[in-house]
Amino acid sequence: MLLDIKLLWRDWRGGQLGLIVWSLVLAVAVVTAVSLLADRVERGLNEQISAFLAADMAVRSGIEIAPLYKSQADDAGLQTANTATFVSMLFSSNPDSEANHLAAIKAVESTYPLRGELELVDSFEDTTIELSQSGPPVGEVWVEPRLLTILDIKVGDTLEVGYAEFTISKLIANEPDRGGGFSSAAARVMMNYADLAKTELIRPGSRVNYRLLLAGDTAAVDQYKTWFAELDSGDSQLQSHVRLQTAEEEEEQLGSALQRGRSFLLLSGTIGVLLAGLAMALASHRYANRLIDQVALMKAWGQSARRIRQSQFVRLSVLTLIATTLGLFFGWLAHWFLLEVAKEFFGADLPLPSMRPWLVSGATGIVCVLGFALPALWHLPAIEPLRVLRRDLPDSLMSQGMRLSIGVVALLLLTFWYSGSLLIAALFLGCLFALFAVSGLFALQFLRLVQTMGNWRGSYVRLGLANLWRRRGQTMVQLIGFSTTLLLLLVVTGLRTSLISEWQAQLPEDTPTHFVFNVADQDLEQVKSTLDENGVLHNTWYPMVRGRIVGINGEALTRERLAQSDGLAREINFTQTAELPVENVLTAGTWWGEDFDPAISQISMEQDVAQEIGVGLGDNLQISVGGIEFSAQLTSIRTVNWQSMTPNFYLIFTPGSLDKFSPNWLSGVLDPVVKAQESQAPNDSTTVVQKEAAFVTSMVKQFPTAVVLQLGDIIERIRSVIDKVTRGLEMILLLVLACGALVLFAAIAVSFDERLRENAILRTLGSSQKLVFGALAVEFATLGLIAGLIASVGAEIVLYFMQTRVFEMEPGLHPSLWLLGMGSGVLLIGALGLLRSRPIISVPPLQSLRQLN
Amino acid sequence: MSQVNVESRPATAPAAVQTEPVLQVKNVSKIVPTGDIQLTILDNVSLEINQGQSIAIIGPSGAGKSTLLGLMAGLDTPTSGSISLGSHEITAMDEEGRARVRAELVGFVFQTFQLLSSLTALENVALPLELSGHKGAAAKAKEYLEQVGLGARLSHYPKQLSGGEQQRVAIARAFACEPKILFADEPTGNLDQTTGGAVSDLLFDLNDKNGTTLILVTHEQRLAERCSRIVTIDDGRIVD
Ligand SMILES: Nc1ncnc2c1ncn2[C@@H]1O[C@H](COP(=O)(O)OP(=O)(O)OP(=O)(O)O)[C@@H](O)[C@H]1O
Ligand SMILES: [Mg+2]
DSSP states (O other): OHHHHHHHHHHHHTTSSHHHHHHHHHHHHHHHHHHHHHHHHHHHHHHHHHHHTSSSEEEEESSOOOHHHHHHHHHHTOEEEEEEEEEEEEEOOOTTOOOEEEEEEEEEOTTOOSSSOEEEESSSSOOOOEEESSOOOTTEEEEOHHHHHHHTOOTTOEEEETTEEEEEEEEEEEOTTOOSSTTTTSOEEEEEGGGHHHHTOOOTTOOOEEEEEEEOOHHHHHHHHHHHHHHHHTTOTGGGGEEEEEHHHHHHHHHHHHHHHHHHHHHHHHHHHHHHHHHHHHHHHHHHHHHHHHHHHHHHTTOOHHHHHHHHHHHHHHHHHHHHHHHHHHHHHHHHHHHHHHHHHHOSOOOOOOSHHHHHHHHHHHHHIIIIIHHHHTTGGGOOGGGGTOTTSOOOOOOHHHHHHHHHHHHHHHHHHHHSOHHHHHHHHHHHHHHHHHHHHHHHHHHHHHHHHHTTSOHHHHHHHHHHHHTHHHHHHHHHHHHHHHHHHHHHHHIIIIIHHHHHHTSOTTOOSEEEEEEOGGGHHHHHHHHHHTTOEEOOOEEEEEEEEEEETTEEOOHHHHTTOHHHHSOEEEEEOSSOOTTEEEEEEOOOOSOOOTTSOEEEEEHHHHHHHTOOTTOEEEEEETTEEEEEEEEEEEEEOGGGOSOOOSEEEOTTTTGGGOOEEEEEEEOHHHHHHHHHSTTOTTTTSOOOOHHHHHHHHHOTTOEEEEHHHHHHHHHHHHHHHHHHHHHHHHHHHHHHHHHHHHHHHHTHHHHHHHHHHHHHTTOOHHHHHHHHHHHHHHHHHHHHHHHHHHHHHHHHHIIIIISOOOOOOOHHHHHHHHHHHHHHHHHHHHHHTHHHHHSOHHHHHHHHO | OOOOOGGGSOOOSOOOOOOSEEEEEEEEEEEEEETTEEEEEEEEEEEEEETTOEEEEEOOTTSSHHHHHHHHTTSSOOSEEEEEETTEEGGGSOHHHHHHHHHHHEEEEOTTOOOOTTSOHHHHHHHHHHHTTOTTHHHHHHHHHHHTTOGGGTTOOGGGSOHHHHHHHHHHHHHHTOOSEEEEESTTTTOOHHHHHHHHHHHHHHHHHHOOEEEEEOSOHHHHHHSSEEEEEETTEEEO
């Protein structure tokens, strides 16, 4: 045992283990980093869920919650707290500032929060956190610190919300029901529920989320749940607008989303494992060749096959242990970098990871050794002692096909484990291998081409290219490893750097710059004239009410059916109009035109929703708006261009149908000044801080209920999300790229002795060191160029599909990616390759010959 | 280079020359298939060697000397015939059994040295001792390396040694195990006269003091003549 460790140490010292160990370390590190991240995010979100209701459960609704729900809770002995959240435009009370902000207002009863605590501070500088079990008193607001920065105001200033004025008394460091953090674009302003009416912001049709928070002992909670479920099965009209939110339910939903997220991350890490496995297999093969002499000798000295297998086992186990531990450590280091990115989404402190990622990664190490290293070493104990006398004896090596299958099985096992689905695992590996095959095919063609080119170039070019072709097996392995990784990196980079701006640049000239909504009926004419005064273009205004479909052909919707479509499960925006909106195309039925019967409401529905909820022309739909029901007939189905960045609606009614619900008005408007600014720098993602359009300030001051959203801001937000996600992916892919480098190293190592001998002979025959160096440089640079080329072509194809399918835009070429791909290919492979084969050039020829025998 | 001091060797167990055969080869043939034809490398070879004897096997290149040596050492199995080492009939044993016999009785010096390139001279010599669980392997290895005149090159790797030096490491390695029977394939093949002479002094000293049976394959007349017996092989047959 000790002796075996000593032998292992000598193997390491002899440089035969380095690649195996580093491949293993990297494979484990990639998986560790990714799974640690996934686990911490997952736990963080789960933790947030249990606190996120700030209660045990909540009744949720888009309209004010009927008193029945509270009285029932009181009867059951539950604590209650009403909350309402909505967005509203706020502007600075600082006379020097024009700033405004679309804030997330939350009105809470003083009993809030029922579970968890509010974390408050007195000022920016204040670091002592004060915990509070109740919300702000009447007349005061507590705000998120960044609002002060945005609006250039301070604690103690007044803040106008709607038509009411408040004093900012405290800053909110954290609130228990902050949610996943994805909605964090709008800063929080918290006020007392009793102040809500004073703001006059809540009008019929306003988009408000009401919640009745409930908490109490288990019996009371269960009793309430039962009561609610009974109400569900009855046909109370009210019930169709409320939903009971429980922690378990949320957890379940989040759980499956997280599972998907985790397997996606781990699968991208699998590419790294695959490449590292390839490197490991190559290196192990070489190691095994070196061990043959040792084993034959040991056998000649009378060591039994069992003893030798035991020795291999001990060595491999120690190696696995050390490399896996190192891998876990490096993975743990790397996960902090990934965490930096995750922080943007999930807040600063995620909980510590569980044991699972450590186990997954540790097991990955073991599976890698079993799948990639062991097959190459398996035959060693069976080496015949006679080999010490006759070196030409066959070494009963496991067949290449066998080793390949074992490797694939190991990968399948890992991907299956990561994704929890054999189908995903098989599909993923299938795609990956298809990708390999295609890039391999490309690579071969390029190599052919390049080889013929070598014939009419200078001597070291010819030599270098000839080498590439002669060792095309190895060349292909290196090409495939590198080009795949580069391809993925280029796609991600392309996504991050160009896709959004290209898409933005392709938006039609008349695309609105802002959306104005929540404009009250009585304000509409004034708003229009304010816009005109400011030179802002606007034409179609859509009246908008929020409601939901509650029945089809007189039949109430069952829970199962509700779950089928988003269009049924939640409240959606309705409008009424006489004209078919632009970029809408009828696919069935007829548009009502001018002469329709105002007594009968008709509906035109978006095609996908109609399919999802299973309705067709002639069906009668029961609609509920704020608890008031009416029927309408489906007379047309249309498609909508969601990319058009103009107001779009799932359901459009005949004019007059929605009048009684006092709709709010919505329109896309175009401010030529902003338009000019945007078109000046459409590709510049740094122009985040745009000067606020002049009309916005006067609008908000005049009409507090109106909300103005700048399209640029929305796109900017999408861009920043994509930016962060792709940055995280890039980091993982860089680790994967390092695995690709290992493949390069392993392939160089395979041919190292041969190269050493050839170059020694060349140089003994009088070739200059320059020639040898030049040939190597040409070889690796060409390799890098081809890898970069394949990657660029592949990335361009992937991006083409993203552009046409996902973004539905005009596809275009990305020359910068080509440059990046080929440039990084040449530099990376050239530098790494030359670095690794330095001894070939620098060791004097005689010495290298002697080293070889 | 060759100040091999035979007198300074520590006295080991006194030689007890025995007369019963320690190695018996009976009607051994080795036939290997090469392509379509069966190639007969050894043809009905018989041989008996007593404990403590030294014997030189000579013959032209390709005669089958190394093959015979490998068979006698239990590294290979004959096509027909039987071989006994000590009291064990190794031709009736399986590989594991032969391995035990090799571990017990046999030491080698290989024609191609068979040094492990990733081990230093000292480690190369110590390795078989370590494998057999010998305490103080390094000290013993050092002692034998000094005896072959390589005391100053303990930590050198094979590639840093000349061919002759490598051969002496291989010899030290075989000696260090103090085997009952030592098989040596061209032990002085790469050595100059003086060093070669010193190495053969060592060999016969071992034979003398420990009663080690020496079985040498050699082209060198001088070395062969020091042996108690010379067996000539030509074309797979013993010619006398
Ligand atoms: N397994 C084998 N297959 C084919 N030929 C073999 C095999 N083993 C030995 N030979 C051949 O048998 C012959 C004898 O080989 P051996 O190595 O025993 O010769 P040798 O007498 O040691 O020669 P040298 O003095 O050159 O070392 C050679 O021609 C060799 O090529
Ligand atoms: Mg020979």
